[in-house]
Amino acid sequence: MPERARIAAVLGPTNTGKTHYAIERMLGHRTGMIGLPLRLLAREVYDKVVAARGPSVVALVTGEERIVPPRAQYWVCTVEAMPEGMGCDFVAIDEIQLCADPERGHVFTDRLLRMRGLHETLFLGADTMRGPISQLVKGVEFIRRERMSQLSYLGSKKISRMPPRSAIVGFSVDNVYAIAELIRRTKGGAAVVMGALSPRTRNAQVELYQNGDVDFLVATDAIGMGLNLDIDHVAFSSLTKFDGRRMRELQPNELAQIAGRAGRGMKSGTFGTTGDAGQIPDDWVDAITSHSFTPIRKLNWRNHELRFGTVDHLVGSLEKSPDDEWLMKAREADDLQVLKSLSGEAEVMARASSPASVKLLWDVCRVPDFRGISHAEHAGLLQVIFKHLHERGSIPMDFMARQVKRIDRTDGDIDTLSKRLAFIRTWTYVAQRKGWVDDESHWRGATRAVEDALSDALHERLTQRFVDRRTSVLLRRLKQKEALLAEVNDKGEVTVEGEFVGRLEGFRFRQDAGATGQEAKTLKQASLQALAPQFHLRADRFYNAPDTEIDFTEQGGLMWGEQAVGKLARGDDPLKPRVTAFVDEIAGPDVVQKVERRLQHFIDRKIAALFEPLLNLSHDEALTGLARGFAFRMVESLGILPRGQVADEVKQLDQDARGALRKHGLRFGQYTIFMPLLLKPAPTRLRLVLWSLHAGLETFPEAPPPGLVTVPNIRDVPAQHYALAGYRPAGERAIRIDMLERLADLLRAQDSRGGFEANPDMLSITGMTLEQFSDLMGGLGYKAEKGERTKVRAADAVVTETSDPSGEPGETQPVFDAAQEEVATPGADPMAAETPAAADEVVPADALDDEGFAPVNEDPQPSEVDDGIAETPEEEILPGTAPDEALSGPETEVFYTFTWGGGNRQRGPRREGGRDGNREGGRDGQKAGGNRGKGRGAPQGKGGPRKGGKGKPGGGEKGPKTYESRPRKEQKIDPDNPFAAALMGLKNKD
Numbered sequence: 001m002p003e004r005a006r007i008a009a010v011l012g013p014t015n016t017g018k019t020h021y022a023i024e025r026m027l028g029h030r031t032g033m034i035g036l037p038l039r040l041l042a043r044e045v046y047d048k049v050v051a052a053r054g055p056s057v058v059a060l061v062t063g064e065e066r067i068v069p070p071r072a073q074y075w076v077c078t079v080e081a082m083p084e085g086m087g088c089d090f091v092a093i094d095e096i097q098l099c100a101d102p103e104r105g106h107v108f109t110d111r112l113l114r115m116r117g118l119h120e121t122l123f124l125g126a127d128t129m130r131g132p133i134s135q136l137v138k139g140v141e142f143i144r145r146e147r148m149s150q151l152s153y154l155g156s157k158k159i160s161r162m163p164p165r166s167a168i169v170g171f172s173v174d175n176v177y178a179i180a181e182l183i184r185r186t187k188g189g190a191a192v193v194m195g196a197l198s199p200r201t202r203n204a205q206v207e208l209y210q211n212g213d214v215d216f217l218v219a220t221d222a223i224g225m226g227l228n229l230d231i232d233h234v235a236f237s238s239l240t241k242f243d244g245r246r247m248r249e250l251q252p253n254e255l256a257q258i259a260g261r262a263g264r265g266m267k268s269g270t271f272g273t274t275g276d277a278g279q280i281p282d283d284w285v286d287a288i289t290s291h292s293f294t295p296i297r298k299l300n301w302r303n304h305e306l307r308f309g310t311v312d313h314l315v316g317s318l319e320k321s322p323d324d325e326w327l328m329k330a331r332e333a334d335d336l337q338v339l340k341s342l343s344g345e346a347e348v349m350a351r352a353s354s355p356a357s358v359k360l361l362w363d364v365c366r367v368p369d370f371r372g373i374s375h376a377e378h379a380g381l382l383q384v385i386f387k388h389l390h391e392r393g394s395i396p397m398d399f400m401a402r403q404v405k406r407i408d409r410t411d412g413d414i415d416t417l418s419k420r421l422a423f424i425r426t427w428t429y430v431a432q433r434k435g436w437v438d439d440e441s442h443w444r445g446a447t448r449a450v451e452d453a454l455s456d457a458l459h460e461r462l463t464q465r466f467v468d469r470r471t472s473v474l475l476r477r478l479k480q481k482e483a484l485l486a487e488v489n490d491k492g493e494v495t496v497e498g499e500f501v502g503r504l505e506g507f508r509f510r511q512d513a514g515a516t517g518q519e520a521k522t523l524k525q526a527s528l529q530a531l532a533p534q535f536h537l538r539a540d541r542f543y544n545a546p547d548t549e550i551d552f553t554e555q556g557g558l559m560w561g562e563q564a565v566g567k568l569a570r571g572d573d574p575l576k577p578r579v580t581a582f583v584d585e586i587a588g589p590d591v592v593q594k595v596e597r598r599l600q601h602f603i604d605r606k607i608a609a610l611f612e613p614l615l616n617l618s619h620d621e622a623l624t625g626l627a628r629g630f631a632f633r634m635v636e637s638l639g640i641l642p643r644g645q646v647a648d649e650v651k652q653l654d655q656d657a658r659g660a661l662r663k664h665g666l667r668f669g670q671y672t673i674f675m676p677l678l679l680k681p682a683p684t685r686l687r688l689v690l691w692s693l694h695a696g697l698e699t700f701p702e703a704p705p706p707g708l709v710t711v712p713n714i715r716d717v718p719a720q721h722y723a724l725a726g727y728r729p730a731g732e733r734a735i736r737i738d739m740l741e742r743l744a745d746l747l748r749a750q751d752s753r754g755g756f757e758a759n760p761d762m763l764s765i766t767g768m769t770l771e772q773f774s775d776l777m778g779g780l781g782y783k784a785e786k787g788e789r790t791k792v793r794a795a796d797a798v799v800t801e802t803s804d805p806s807g808e809p810g811e812t813q814p815v816f817d818a819a820q821e822e823v824a825t826p827g828a829d830p831m832a833a834e835t836p837a838a839a840d841e842v843v844p845a846d847a848l849d850d851e852g853f854a855p856v857n858e859d860p861q862p863s864e865v866d867d868g869i870a871e872t873p874e875e876e877i878l879p880g881t882a883p884d885e886a887l888s889g890p891e892t893e894v895f896y897t898f899t900w901g902g903g904n905r906q907r908g909p910r911r912e913g914g915r916d917g918n919r920e921g922g923r924d925g926q927k928a929g930g931n932r933g934k935g936r937g938a939p940q941g942k943g944g945p946r947k948g949g950k951g952k953p954g955g956g957e958k959g960p961k962t963y964e965s966r967p968r969k970e971q972k973i974d975p976d977n978p979f980a981a982a983l984m985g986l987k988n989k990d
Contacts, residue, residue, distance in 0.1 A: 006120045007137060009096070011127040012145035013291040014224075014260025015269075018124040019045070021145075022092040026074060027052060029119060032090030033075040035082045035111060037098055037225045039064065043199040044228070046076040063368060064428040064451075065199075066444065080107050082115065091117035095225055096125035097253075097296065099132065102243060105300030106330035112136065114304065128253060128296045132326050136299075149263040153285045154272040157235065160186045164215035165232040167223060168274060169258055171241035177414070179237055179275075180218040180466040189214045189467030195222035198421060200455035205462060214467055224258035234262045235274040252284045253293040301327040306362070308355040311343045314362060334375075338365040341379040348383060351390045361386055363433070370425040385430065394438050395430065403427055404443075408450045410457035414465060417458040424451050486530035488538075492563070494527065501527045506563035507535060507542075507583040507595060528586035535587035539594045550602045554702045556689050558599050566599045574638060574694040575607055575615070607690075610683040613675050614639050617664040627657035634666065638687045639678035640737070642723055643671055669741040671728055679726045679738055681706035691724050701725065709767045710735045710776075730779030733772065739765055752782070752900040774896045783901045791891040 010018050023045065026032035036042045039062045046060040046067075059072035061081045075086065079093065093115065099108040112123065113136060123133060123140075133140055159168065159182055168183070168190075170176040176192060183190040191209040193202055209217045210230060217229065221241070236258070240249050255271075262269025271288070273280060280288075287293055303320040307313040318336050321329045339362065342348045352361045364386045369378045388395045407424045410417070428451055430436055431443040486496045492504045502511040509531060511524050542560060551559050558566040558579065566581040581595040608615060617623075618635040630649055634641060643650065650668065653661075658668065665675045678687065685703045692700035701721040704711045710733040713722075719729055727734040735743070742765050750756035758773055766773060774784040 005116065005118060006141065007116070007123075007139055008121070008141040008143055009123040009125075009129070009133045009137075010143045010145060011125060011130060013126070013147045014257065015147050015149060015263055015265075016145035017148065018145060019094055022094065022122050022124055023048060023052075025120060025122060026090045026092060029089035029117075031073045031086075031088045032092075032117070033077065033082060033086060033088045034092040035077050035079040035094065035115070037079060037095040037104075038195060038222060039078055040195065040197075040199055040202050040222065041094075041225055042076050042078050043203070049074055049076060064425050064432060065448075066432045079111055080104075082111065084115075088117055089119045090122075091115055091120075092122040092124060094124045096123040096133070097129050098125075099129070099299040100296045102245075102300065102331055103333065106302035106333070109299045109301050109327065110304050112299075126253060126257070126293070127291070128293050131295045131297070132299050135326050136324070147260070147291065148266055150268040151259065151263060151289055152268065152270050153280065153289065154233065154270045156273045156277070156279055159183060159235075159274055162187070162216065162235060162274065163233050165230060166215070166235060167217040167219055167229070167231045167233070167261065168235045168237055169219055169221060169223070170237045171220060173418075175237060176218050176220060177466075183216050183218065184466050184468060187216055190216040190218045192462050192466060193217060193219040193223060195220055196418065196422065197458070198425075198451055198455040200452055201421075201459045201462075204456075204459040208463065208467065218466075221254070221258055223261055224254075228264070229261065230264055231262050232267075232269055234259045234269070234271045236271075236277050236280075237273075237275045238277050239273070239280070252287045255280070255284065256288040256291065256293065259288055297326075298328045299326060300330040302330045302333070308358040308362070311339070311349065311352050311358055311361065314358055315339060315343065334369055335362075335366045337375060338379050338382055341375065342383055342386070345383060348386065351386070357390060360389060364389065367426065367429055370422045370429070371419070372422065381426075389436060393435075395436060397438060400427070400430075400437060400443060404446055404450060408453070410453055414458065414461045417454055417461060421451065421454045421458060424454060486527070486534060488531070488534050494531065494534075496527055496530050504531065504534065504538070506560055506565040507538065507581070507587055507591065508564075509584055528584060532586060532588070535584070535591050539587075539591040543594050543598045545598075547602055547605060550599070552603065552606070552686070552689060554685060554689060555700050556693060558603070565595060568603065568689065568693055570693050570696065574636070574690050575611065577603060577690060577693055579603060606686065610686050611639070611678065613665045613677050617661075617666070620660075620664065623660055625657070626652050627660050630657070630661065631664075634661075634673070634675075638691055638724065639675045639683070640687075640723055640726065641673045642728075643669065643673055646673065667741075669737065670744045671740055672723070672737040674726075674737055676738055679736070684724075684726050688721075688724055708736070709739050709765070713779075731775035731777075732779075733768075733776060735766060735776060750898075752898070755785075755897040755899045757895055757897060770894065770896060774898075777896075777898050778901075781901045782898045785897045785899075787895050787897065788892045789895060791893050 010021060012018065022034060026034055027049070034045065036045060042060065042062055043065075046058060049058045053074065056069050057071055057073040058067075059069065059075045060067040061075060061077040061083065063078060063081055075083070075088065077083070079098075093108065093111050096108060096112060099105050099112055101108070112133070115121070123129070123137075127144070130142060134142075159179065162168070162183075168179050170179055173194065173196070176194060180190045180192050191205040191214050193205055197205070206229065208214050217223075217231065223229070223231075236250075236255065239255075240247055242248075259271035260269075262271055301322045301324075303317055303322075305317065307317045315336070318339075319329075342361065342365065348361065352358045364382050367382055367385070369375075371378070385395065388399065404424070404427060407420045407427075409420065412420075424447060428444075428447040431440065431447045434440070437443045486494060488494050488504050493500060494502050494504050494509065500512065502509055504510075509524070509528055511527065542565070545560065549561060550565075552568065553559060556568040557564050558568065564582055566579050569578040569580050571577045579596055579599040581592055581599060583592045583595055614635055617631050620631065623631050626649070630646070630653060633646060633649065650673070662668075665677055667674055667676060677683070681703065688701055688703055701717070701724070703725055704727065711727060713729040713732055713734045722729050722734045723737075726737055728737050728740055730740075743762060746759070746762055746765070758770065758777075763770070763773055766776060768776060774786070777784055
């Protein structure tokens with residue numbers, strides 16, 4: 001080196017422009033070389049020099065990358081990869097304070113002592129190196145550079161309150177990933193930078209941060225080594241780290257190196273802590289902000305004069321101690337550990353028998369353990385490489401191809417890709433070593449291609465996991481104050497600037513659950529602003545939609561198709577509810593009014609259509625007096641009134657008033673006064689909603705499924721809910737009120753004092769088994785006595801005549817078989833669900849009163865008249881019983897005898913007395929008699945005499961009346977009987 005060559009130490013804190021100064025000085029020379037601590041930083045400086053001088057004169061040399069053009073003038077290298085003996089005019093070593101690093105310090109110390117430029121040498125680093133440099137380097141010039149901005153301490157902050165443009169520092173991969181995941185959930189996303197990443201992945205992640213896609217960076221302490229980023233705040237997640245041997249506390253100078261990355265140029269920066277790191281001690285804070293640290297007293301050193309005669313000689317030279325008080329022997333590095341491990345292998349020692357083979361072995365041992373696997377496994381791999389190199393002079397093509405092919409896969413998660421990336425770095429390093437592989441350019445390109453593919457895949461996985469792309473895109477556009485483009489497809493999916501952000505359900509925006517915290521609020525605000533025109537378009541379409549597209553739910557919700565657009569609210573009148581629209585505030589008052597107006601039109605028309613009979617009743621001016629008052633009660637109860645609640649009012653109604661009410665479809669039943677048209681499923685469903693709204697219920701009772709005659713009687717459900725649904729509880733089940741009135745018509749024809757059995761018509765109406773029917777009858781006030789009797793064999797079966805419910809004689813039916821009916825289950829109404837009014841069809845036209853309705857016995861207690869009971873055959877079986885069953889011996893059947901219980905539970909309303917009572921009692925007798933000529937008396941109220949009604953004697957004949965529980969039955973003629981033809985002829989003549 002010329003005697004007048006300049007040696008300078010440019011010392012000072014971070015953000016003083018030291019590296020930039022060195023690049024400028026290097027470019028001022030014809031040739032130059034700069035050594036940098038990290039491969040990532042070397043790539044960054046290489047790109048800058050290429051931008052200034054072009055790629056044809058700039059070389060990049062790292063352990064895993066080698067770009068050396070033929071006319072290279074400027075060499076950008078990692079410190080370990082700096083070639084010796086180049087004779088460059090300029091040499092610079094960055095971050096020279098790493099001479100004190102336990103692991104790599106001996107390399108930096110070697111460059112400090114032995115690496116010089118022909119005309120200029122620069123050492124760049126912290127001011128703590130002033131003492132060692134002045135003692136070890138003669139003729140050095142010191143240049144002090146001050147920080148261009150201020151650095152201040154903000155204390156500890158939660159990650160959720162971290163300011164934008166912050167870097168959070170972790171000291172392990174797991175810690176970095178955990179922090180990045182938390183930031184994604186609370187802040188929309190973060191870029192990830194670690195020393196283990198390839199330059200390609202690191203640059204892609206840095207680009208996310210630099211261009212504003214994300215406002216947060218999560219990194220290891222690698223960012224402290226010269227990476228220049230736009231960071232305003234640095235937060236430490238921990239104040240301890242694992243240095244490869246043990247956990248130790250970070251020192252103030254190490255914290256300052258990382259914290260100093262906050263602030264660029266003249267812009268000040270801040271630092272602090274987060275999570276469980278606690279507070280930084282005050283004296284440390286003062287040292288960091290004033291850049292005053294304890295000077296370095298010792299530098300790590302390892303002998304560079306190696307002896308390759310034998311392996312033992314090599315080990316001995318590496319373990320030599322320094323003879324200067326400023327130097328100390330470095331701890332045993334990984335390459336020395338591997339050398340000692342392989343020296344215990346007989347095969348290795350046999351091959352390392354010459355200085356050349358020992359030097360080759362040492363070169364192999366210096367392959368870094370990029371994979372981070374166990375020491376023994378790493379040594380085993382290096383032993384294989386040494387074997388191939390010693391035997392053949394190079395690594396076989398097929399062996400290299402297998403190793404690379406095994407790694408050349410881009411599937412898997414972040415951890416899998418990271419491991420593959422570490423594996424390929426080993427073979428990239430091998431391919432960069434001169435003479436280790438045949439066709440070096442091919443393998444350098446092949447390993448580089450695999451590394452690039454893995455790097456791109458890893459960047460994609462990191463972005464998918466730790467960056468919410470839609471949030472980052474929207475936030476960036478908001479910062480730029482540009483109009484956002486929103487689109488809504490036919491499924492209601494909302495995209496803003498091409499990114500899915502949520503769904504438009506009716507007139508409310510449902511944000512996707514991916515974003516949370518403050519970022520989610522900002523995202524929603526941006527989305528709603530972009531959606532404002534969509535709300536008006538949708539409101540116009542809704543206003544013009546037909547009523548068939550709108551419906552109400554059983555809990556009072558209002559739906560437009562499958563989307564909730566509002567709900568019903570309590571009004572001044574049960575039949576005049578109000579509506580509340582579900583519209584986001586951002587849509588504006590015009591949209592709210594339009595939606596509410598359309599919903600109000602819908603519900604008003606729905607009520608007018610489904611409750612037309614009830615509304616007509618309330619608007620009938622012809623109703624006066626008691627009839628008008630009773631009409632008001634019916635409207636107030638929405639068309640259904642249990643008779644027991646209005647017994648006095650019904651007594652006071654004369655026949656003219658009842659007739660006027662009946663003209664509106666009102667039916668005075670024995671148990672309920674109701675309008676049959678309002679028992680259909682649609683009015684029932686709406687009635688429950690309207691009543692629940694007016695009653696102020698939080699949870700509305702739901703209507704039973706359409707078409708069911710009976711439903712379970714749940715004890716916790718109020719009886720009023722059943723009445724509004726059109727049912728009356730009786731025993732374990734509740735029966736529909738119109739079917740109950742049909743059953744009541746049949747029961748009035750029975751001898752409830754002497755006892756009767758259920759006939760097929762009764763069970764057909766209820767759809768019940770005999771056991772279930774007995775429970776129902778008990779709920780209506782009847783007593784049921786269970787009995788058994790012997791069934792008659794098929795050969796002796798007797799078929800008797802039963803009366804039709806209408807009372808018309810002549811039609812024959814088989815006798816009811818209880819055994820068969822017991823297997824039945826409660827079913828649906830045999831009539832259509834939409835025609836409950838068909839209950840009136842039970843009574844024939846000639847049996848109706850002058851008001852057009854069947855006579856109603858308003859007191860269910862049995863008749864006090866001594867009715868004659870027709871004898872029933874003791875043994876009856878249905879025709880068609882299998883002969884085997886008839887011959888197998890006597891069988892028993894279960895039957896029930898029902899009698900009036902005399903005021904048991906859920907008793908029906910008592911009859912009114914007076915003229916109306918006489919009239920309805922007489923009609924009860926007519927119906928029970930089977931025809932108009934066989935009327936009998938029915939139990940009367942207080943004002944009615946115990947006698948038959950106005951029934952006319954049948955056939956004009958008078959005489960003593962015969963009372964029977966049912967018409968006398970005749971035996972059917974067996975068509976297989978030899979006398980059948982003669983008997984049929986006689987009957988036809990008659």
